[in-house]
Amino acid sequence: MRQIRVTLLFVVVCVGLFIAVESKAMIGGVSRDDARWHFGAVAQLMVTNEPELSGALNLWEGQWWRIPINSFHHGGLLHLGLNMLCAVYFARSLERRMNPVWHFVFLIFAAMITALAEILPENNAVGFSGVIFAQFGALLVLRRFNPAVAEEIPDRVVTMGLAWLFICIPLTLAEVMPIANLAHFSGFVYGYVVGLATWYVRSTSYPFRLPVALGHLALIPAIYFAMHPFWIGRYHWYEAVQERKLFGNKVDKGRQIMLYQEALSLDPSLAPLWRELALSQATSGHPEIAWSTMLNGLKHNRSFEEGVLLSRRLYRTMNETERSAAKIALRKEFPDDFDAWAERLGVNTSPDNLVPLPIALDLDSPAMSSEKLEFTPSPDDFPDFDHSIPKVDPERPDSAALESSVTL
Structure with missing residues (x-):
């Protein structure tokens, strides 16, 4: 021995x-x-x-x-x-x-x-x-x-x-x-x-x-x-999450958006991340860019209902000029089934006849008026969407799930 x-x-x-x-x-x-x-x-x-x-x-x-x-x-x-x-x-x-x-x-x-x-x-x-x-x-x-x-x-x-x-x-x-x-x-x-x-x-x-x-x-x-x-899209997503945890409200939104975009370029199947990116763009004052982002995300993840919900919400925040541009973007992304997607996203429906959404929305507020030409959404305008992801705590097994392993 x-x-x-x-x-x-x-x-x-x-x-x-x-x-x-x-x-x-x-x-x-x-x-x-x-x-x-x-x-x-x-x-x-x-x-x-x-x-x-x-x-x-x-x-x-x-x-x-x-x-x-x-x-x-x-x-x-x-x-x-x-x-x-x-x-x-x-x-x-x-x-x-x-x-x-x-x-x-x-x-x-x-x-x-x-x-x-x-x-x-x-x-x-x-x-x-x-x-x-x-x-x-x-x-x-x-x-x-x-x-x-x-x-x-x-x-x-x-x-x-x-x-x-x-x-x-x-x-x-x-x-x-x-x-x-x-x-x-x-x-x-x-x-x-x-x-x-x-x-x-x-x-x-x-x-x-x-x-x-x-x-x-x-x-x-x-x-x-x-x-x-760096070749894994989820890594860049997690990096953005960690920076948001570290810096809180002082986080660099520009860098957050850059990390989201890098993650999605590597893995466009990350449906929730398209939502996060669109929310970041919308709350930074660019609802039209957020709309284009969600259309791109839905093109890769057609059954992503939260993306549909957010797209409908974004469309309702737009003025008439922005809605016209949104329709053009929709037709460009979905040329073969534009009508179906327009119906799904509420684009062809009159604003007064839109089906109520699960998200509370004050259509009578000045910010939602179709005559208002400038509108900058904030996180409070999207209360049902979670803007944070908790960090995995090694001391708390309930903070994360575990995938199975292989043997060697």
Whole structure:
């Protein structure tokens, strides 16, 4: 056992976390995903009153230390048991042929790399098998140069390991099992490359070792991008929400609008965000721009009834000149079904005959007069629309919902 004490330390951590998660789930009455989140795992969180605003919110807030912890959590007892048996089996041949400190560092880097391989494309994976494939990859190199290792890790084990690596792909595509294939392959490649740098002792290997060592520095930008995924529209939305929470009424509305627009350019399916953007534009004194924004949003999200409601409300705040321009914009966005959308948005209905809306609206107020040429809506003019989104509180599991994870 002394020869694999580093691996046993990792086994103890995995088992300890599993017991902690199961205990919290049973005693605390929370889901296992929620319990894993409380014990450090990255989770796909959803803000409760805006379910479209979801993602690795804790990471986006800077909690990078959660990344490697995902590798130490497991989805069930069978998952944990198989992974720990494989880790110990490979450690018998690998760890005693490595410096203990270097082996510890190797496993930590493997945990980080395999977790990032799933987190960057927005997969939520838990489990140690990505690290196990790193062990396996390193042993494939070592057994070429060490006959004793070749006996300890026979050909049939190599065949089984490689077969499982590739069989998992169709199993995942067929939705038979939720398997983190990116973690498996990234771990295998990492282990194989480290094995080449460690045991490939020909003279040509020495120039190879330096770039492999320096390659670990790539984790720094990888971690940064995991915390700042600029290619995800919801990230920019959440950034706007956080700034609004931080600065309150002093928030830069221009920057808020810019962040909304960036988010929607990346993901136009974020229907509630079109509403938020239109509200920001309307309350900044640009109802005609807000109208165009909502038309664009409805073009991408045709069943978004809150968008229809807000569009009808915006139209009722316009004067005759603005309404004429609004009709032209509507015809431009929906040339083939203009009449249907005009009816749906109340554009062809006389202002006096418009069907009452669920939102309280004083049609007799001077601000709503069709003769008034200037009208600047304020948040108070849209009382039924929520202008704020609460921050996820890690101490309160009811402040966010959790999406399910895959296993690796």
